[in-house]
Amino acid sequence: MSTSLNAHSGSLAKALTIRDLDVTIAGHSILSQVSLDIGTRARVGLIGASGSGKSMLSRSILSLLPAHAQAAGSIRLFNKELVGASDRELAEMRGRTVGMIFQNPASTLNPVMKVGRQIALPLRLHYNLPADERLRRVEAMLNRVGLPSSMLDAYPHQLSGGQQQRVAIATALVTSPRLIIADEPTTALDSITQLHILDLLVDLVDQAGASLLFITHDFGVLAHVTSSCYVMDHGRIIEHGNTSNVLAKPSSPVTRRLAQSAEELKFDNAHASLSQEGDNND
Amino acid sequence: MIAMNSRRYAFRATGIVLRSMWHRAEGRFSLLVLGVWILVSLVSVFWTPWSLWWTDGYHVWQKPSMRHLLGTDGTGADVLSWLMAGSRTNLLICVLTVAVTAIFGLLLLAAMLARATIFAQISVVVIDALISLPTVLIALILAVPFGPSVAVIIAACGFGYGLNLARIARPQALLIARSGYVESALSNGARASGVFLRHIVPNIMPVLTVQLSISAGTVVLAESGLTYLGIGVQSGVPSWGHSLATSVSFINIYPLTVLWPGLIITCIVLSLNLCGDTLRDCADPLSNVQLRNAQFNSGQERSGQVRSGQVSSGQARNDQLNRVTTKGSGQ
Amino acid sequence: MLRRWDARQITQYQNSNDRENIMAENLNSGDARSTTTGTTGLVHDDQHVAEQSTGTAGSTDDSLNSYQKRHRRVPPWIWIVAAIAAVAIIVGGVFAYRHRNSTGSVAATSHSISIGLKLAPTNLDIRNETGAALDQVLIGNVYEGLVARDADNAVVPALAKSWTVSKDAKTYTFTLNAGERFSNGDALDSKDVAWSLNSLISNDYVNAQALANVESVSADGATTVVVKLKAPDATLLWNLTGRAGLVLDEDAQYDAKTQAVGSGPYLVQSFKQNESLTLKANPHYWGSHKAKTQTVVLRYLTDDNAAINALKSNNVQVLAPITENLSSSVSKDGNFVVKAGDDTDKFVLAFNGAGSKTSDKRVREAIRYAIDNKALISSRGGADAMLGGPIPALDPGYENLTKLYPFDQAKAKKLLSEAGYNASKPLKLDLEYANIYGTEIGDQLRSQLKTVGIELNVKVVEFSAWLQDVYTNKNYDLSLVDHNESHDFYTWANPDYYFNYDNKQVQDLYAKAVSSTTNSEYESYLRKAARLVSEDAPADWLFNYRVTTAYRKGVTGFPLNLNQFQLPLWNVQYRA
Numbered sequence A: 001m002s003t004s005l006n007a008h009s010g011s012l013a014k015a016l017t018i019r020d021l022d023v024t025i026a027g028h029s030i031l032s033q034v035s036l037d038i039g040t041r042a043r044v045g046l047i048g049a050s051g052s053g054k055s056m057l058s059r060s061i062l063s064l065l066p067a068h069a070q071a072a073g074s075i076r077l078f079n080k081e082l083v084g085a086s087d088r089e090l091a092e093m094r095g096r097t098v099g100m101i102f103q104n105p106a107s108t109l110n111p112v113m114k115v116g117r118q119i120a121l122p123l124r125l126h127y128n129l130p131a132d133e134r135l136r137r138v139e140a141m142l143n144r145v146g147l148p149s150s151m152l153d154a155y156p157h158q159l160s161g162g163q164q165q166r167v168a169i170a171t172a173l174v175t176s177p178r179l180i181i182a183d184e185p186t187t188a189l190d191s192i193t194q195l196h197i198l199d200l201l202v203d204l205v206d207q208a209g210a211s212l213l214f215i216t217h218d219f220g221v222l223a224h225v226t227s228s229c230y231v232m233d234h235g236r237i238i239e240h241g242n243t244s245n246v247l248a249k250p251s252s253p254v255t256r257r258l259a260q261s262a263e264e265l266k267f268d269n270a271h272a273s274l275s276q277e278g279d280n281n282d
Numbered sequence B: 001m002i003a004m005n006s007r008r009y010a011f012r013a014t015g016i017v018l019r020s021m022w023h024r025a026e027g028r029f030s031l032l033v034l035g036v037w038i039l040v041s042l043v044s045v046f047w048t049p050w051s052l053w054w055t056d057g058y059h060v061w062q063k064p065s066m067r068h069l070l071g072t073d074g075t076g077a078d079v080l081s082w083l084m085a086g087s088r089t090n091l092l093i094c095v096l097t098v099a100v101t102a103i104f105g106l107l108l109l110a111a112m113l114a115r116a117t118i119f120a121q122i123s124v125v126v127i128d129a130l131i132s133l134p135t136v137l138i139a140l141i142l143a144v145p146f147g148p149s150v151a152v153i154i155a156a157c158g159f160g161y162g163l164n165l166a167r168i169a170r171p172q173a174l175l176i177a178r179s180g181y182v183e184s185a186l187s188n189g190a191r192a193s194g195v196f197l198r199h200i201v202p203n204i205m206p207v208l209t210v211q212l213s214i215s216a217g218t219v220v221l222a223e224s225g226l227t228y229l230g231i232g233v234q235s236g237v238p239s240w241g242h243s244l245a246t247s248v249s250f251i252n253i254y255p256l257t258v259l260w261p262g263l264i265i266t267c268i269v270l271s272l273n274l275c276g277d278t279l280r281d282c283a284d285p286l287s288n289v290q291l292r293n294a295q296f297n298s299g300q301e302r303s304g305q306v307r308s309g310q311v312s313s314g315q316a317r318n319d320q321l322n323r324v325t326t327k328g329s330g331q
Numbered sequence C: 001m002l003r004r005w006d007a008r009q010i011t012q013y014q015n016s017n018d019r020e021n022i023m024a025e026n027l028n029s030g031d032a033r034s035t036t037t038g039t040t041g042l043v044h045d046d047q048h049v050a051e052q053s054t055g056t057a058g059s060t061d062d063s064l065n066s067y068q069k070r071h072r073r074v075p076p077w078i079w080i081v082a083a084i085a086a087v088a089i090i091v092g093g094v095f096a097y098r099h100r101n102s103t104g105s106v107a108a109t110s111h112s113i114s115i116g117l118k119l120a121p122t123n124l125d126i127r128n129e130t131g132a133a134l135d136q137v138l139i140g141n142v143y144e145g146l147v148a149r150d151a152d153n154a155v156v157p158a159l160a161k162s163w164t165v166s167k168d169a170k171t172y173t174f175t176l177n178a179g180e181r182f183s184n185g186d187a188l189d190s191k192d193v194a195w196s197l198n199s200l201i202s203n204d205y206v207n208a209q210a211l212a213n214v215e216s217v218s219a220d221g222a223t224t225v226v227v228k229l230k231a232p233d234a235t236l237l238w239n240l241t242g243r244a245g246l247v248l249d250e251d252a253q254y255d256a257k258t259q260a261v262g263s264g265p266y267l268v269q270s271f272k273q274n275e276s277l278t279l280k281a282n283p284h285y286w287g288s289h290k291a292k293t294q295t296v297v298l299r300y301l302t303d304d305n306a307a308i309n310a311l312k313s314n315n316v317q318v319l320a321p322i323t324e325n326l327s328s329s330v331s332k333d334g335n336f337v338v339k340a341g342d343d344t345d346k347f348v349l350a351f352n353g354a355g356s357k358t359s360d361k362r363v364r365e366a367i368r369y370a371i372d373n374k375a376l377i378s379s380r381g382g383a384d385a386m387l388g389g390p391i392p393a394l395d396p397g398y399e400n401l402t403k404l405y406p407f408d409q410a411k412a413k414k415l416l417s418e419a420g421y422n423a424s425k426p427l428k429l430d431l432e433y434a435n436i437y438g439t440e441i442g443d444q445l446r447s448q449l450k451t452v453g454i455e456l457n458v459k460v461v462e463f464s465a466w467l468q469d470v471y472t473n474k475n476y477d478l479s480l481v482d483h484n485e486s487h488d489f490y491t492w493a494n495p496d497y498y499f500n501y502d503n504k505q506v507q508d509l510y511a512k513a514v515s516s517t518t519n520s521e522y523e524s525y526l527r528k529a530a531r532l533v534s535e536d537a538p539a540d541w542l543f544n545y546r547v548t549t550a551y552r553k554g555v556t557g558f559p560l561n562l563n564q565f566q567l568p569l570w571n572v573q574y575r576a
Helices: A056-062 A086-091 A115-126 A132-146 A147-153 A161-172 A189-208 A217-225 A243-246 A253-275 B002-022 B024-045 B079-112 B117-130 B135-146 B148-176 B181-185 B191-202 B206-228 B240-250 B255-282 B290-305 B314-327 C004-027 C033-047 C046-052 C076-108 C132-138 C188-200 C236-240 C306-313 C361-370 C372-380 C409-418 C438-451 C465-472 C489-493 C504-514 C519-536
Strands: A014-025 A028-039 A043-048 A069-077 A100-101 A180-182 A211-218 A228-233 A238-241 C111-116 C147-149 C155-156 C158-165 C171-176 C214-217 C224-229 C266-272 C276-283 C294-302 C336-351 C427-434 C456-461 C478-483 C539-552
Touching: A014 A056, A014 A211, A014 C539, A028 A056, A028 A211, A028 A238, A043 A056, A043 A217, A043 A253, A043 B240, A056 A180, A056 A211, A100 A161, A100 B181, A115 A132, A115 A147, A115 A161, A132 A147, A132 A161, A161 A180, A189 A211, A189 A217, A211 A217, A211 C158, A217 A243, A228 A243, A238 A243, A238 A253, A238 B290, A238 C033, B002 B024, B002 B079, B002 B290, B024 B079, B024 B255, B024 C306, B079 B117, B079 B148, B079 B191, B079 B240, B079 B255, B135 B148, B135 B206, B148 B191, B148 B206, B181 B191, B181 C504, B191 B206, B191 C409, B206 B240, B206 B255, B240 B255, B240 C294, B240 C519, B290 C336, C004 C076, C111 C132, C111 C236, C111 C306, C111 C361, C147 C236, C155 C158, C155 C236, C171 C188, C188 C214, C188 C224, C336 C361, C361 C409, C361 C456, C372 C438, C427 C438, C427 C465, C465 C478, C465 C539, C504 C519
Parallel strands: A043 A211, A043 A228, A100 A180, A180 A211, C111 C294, C427 C456, C427 C478
Antiparallel strands: A014 A028, A014 A069, A228 A238, C147 C155, C158 C171, C171 C224, C214 C224, C266 C276, C276 C294, C336 C478, C336 C539
């Protein structure tokens, strides 16, 4: 975690810079005046209670909002302005520059597509690789997320939740994007599996030298993964700073409440680290 | 290497699907009937017991005999030969109609799922309006400028069934369009067309299979109906509808000549419908364990890492996982 | 509760133990029969427990299990009995209904008869509405003409009891019967005749062109009518047997679309479009053709099978026409008579005289040689007659020309090769005809012509399409039509007709025939012209359709010949 810097220090090149982002859907304000920075190779957290607008923010970065949503402000991804970018430009960014991991692995995998093809999809969409080279990369990626090559030909429903999320991570990372957005990737998993997945994610992101925007409602998880973080409530950023500082001295009641629940989780984490069982029960 | 592999998988999967259909009574029945249909169609291209051009005015409406196994019709032509030759016309109509239905229906479905909501709404309304047109009326309208022909049947039925297909598949397709994996695919940079072909179409396959098999059955019926009305196949083109239409007015006196084409049409329609149902179950990897496992196993052969199935692969997986876990927690 | 359950478990355990013991004992004693009785007895003793031990209880709550519904199994034979009973009731009901139905109509037939016909008239206005269906039912029944046709298509007296023709054949003098009356009681005299014919000409009513040669029609006294012609016209008398010669009441006021006032043996009681026309005996009828049956109902049955069913169920006693091929189901039944009558329908396979291929006489001749007319007739049931030329047996000028072009495939092939066609360059022709004639004829012609190397592409189309393509635009190779009119040789003398047949000699002969002053002269010219036409092979006259009529035994006096043109019904009777 040597690269974790204060996101607002500003001297380094930024992976993502969001300034004064307003998003409205059918007249309702979803996000207002959101500003956020992620440095290269930084792991930044975004925390908030359910419904605070975290997921909307993650989706608005790549314009994956519903068709009738309107965004104003500025989103710069590696100095490329994304607000108002064309569909083609956005499609080129998605999966190539930015990889996304979603909350519920069971629904993010196409039930009738074999794992190998799912993982290969971003490669297929963005890179003109020979078929055997593509297969080699997919297989390597699958192995890196800790799954055997035999699972290339498995269907998603044959996998456990943890395995499914590993596949989702493999899909997001197979193109080695420079920014990974993980939107509550472990919420649907049990706490032991959660820990494995988080460690895997951090490991892979660091190995690839990518940046990470990690979205969660859980301070315990956040502390495990990120060094700096933003706290979000009702569509606004209410607090940001070093994760341990925010955790130790929360300045708003919302943050305080989230921090408290993180304390409780610490106990679980310690427990899980001691156990050397794999997630073969997941 | 990969191409060969995938081709081998395709063969293997087809074999498994057919085998699991064969193991069901209704699947076996439909496979047998459809197999005989295809076989007879092929044979009729090269050989029929009598020439189609043979007529004998002195021996009309003959009862079945060794000379004419199914008797003769009102022109003295051999009923069996005409039915055999008719099977290839009907097969052609069937296959082409299913193709037209699939292509047209999926295009409409794509239009209805368009991200531009106004376009999607308009197409929904238009489809609902067009679906109220009976197929017979469409065929009648088409037959005015083009005259009665096989193409008119295919066009009219493909049009009508395509509308139907799109409307029936729409709710499910909409659900899929809003699903997590479509969102995930979009986040990976997939374009609308890619999402439709790679994600939506494979997931509505069960509905498509059943609908297309129903279309195949219905077009056999439609062919006889339209031919009876004189807007189907042109006179002199053998088809079951032709055989039926030429004998139906004599049903009171020569019921046998109506019985044969009637029996064939009933059998074919029944087995097409049964075939659709069993195919839906047998070709779906989510419900056909054999199909799923076979593909899973073939993957193992290739990687050579794991010997048998998920359960026994647990140890290898655990080792890898443990390695990752140790690394992760070390930071 | 818990204790009770426990207790039961214990009982159950004991019971099962008991049973095992009994079984063991029985096994030991080796008496199989006592094993059975022992076990059965146990189940009877405590059925509930036995049930629990076999696992049929649905709930762990015993108080609920005791309320379990007991589905009584219905023995399978009950279903069989029920099915037999249901079938018996239905069959019995049908028989009862049929019986009632048939006795009911038999009792009512003494004064009435029902006749099934095929083509229905749109309305009854005989002066403005075209269509043979109207002539068929009204002429001779409701309306009468100066003259009429007999069963052999010859002219016989009707309102006029006699007539004389002047030497130059330009003046016809008709003498009317005395005491003629219309059905409304008005007297019918020469003034009515003159008015009827003159108004037909001056108002150009239907069939007025049949009197194109008429200069004047005048009444001379009460019973004499004088018709003066511009030129001799041998067809005049026969023309007067049709609509052109009908006499109507000038003073009668009625709605001509639904009613009719004439001098015939019947009057119109009711007319239901496309359904039926009911005729009633005319109480004021003046002549010798007095109606023998009080009420005649003409039913229009367009569907062949429905018509046959109506005949079999005695809803109609006569069916005219009945499709020859369908008639075998009726003729096998001893209650019916099926008979064919002569007719003037000519099934004409016309070869376009101006067609690119058919303008070659060798091609036309080859087609005539290649057609096996006998096979065609046989396949239709065998009632129709051979026809070798344009004039059928019932028309003046008939001659048997069937020997001109007999069925001879070798000759056909030879002619075709002379015309430059062979296996590598086959003759390809289109045959277009209306779907009302069915596909069978086309199928057979294609097959017959195929044998000599002609590829016939058969297009069976709507009648309107045929009218457009063939009749109006004359854009065809081969065409098939049933020319049913009598006395229609003029079509071959008209080069503008769709046949595209233009032969000066034929046209001259026909003109001479029409202007001839005697019947024999008229017929001999026509005979010569017809032979010329047939030799030119502008068409093949496939066969002369003969109309088949089926009627219930007991029906007498129903005309069989030409009954699709005029159907005089005064003589019809039915004795059940």
